[in-house]
Amino acid sequence: MTVKEELDLVCIDSRHGGCAGEVMYRESTSGTRATAPRCDQHHAMAMERAEKRTRRCR
């Protein structure tokens, strides 16, 4: 077993698979101030989803 030297962050969407890039704490895209660890890939997807949601509201 290899122990990572960096903080052991796990993407909150990792169970869905498809993680890519760096996992770090990112602000929630849903307008709340909560932060959650997400990889680059899932953060991009979340941003996209949030953008569509915002457009639909207008």
Ligand SMILES: [Zn+2]
């Ligand atoms: Zn991920």
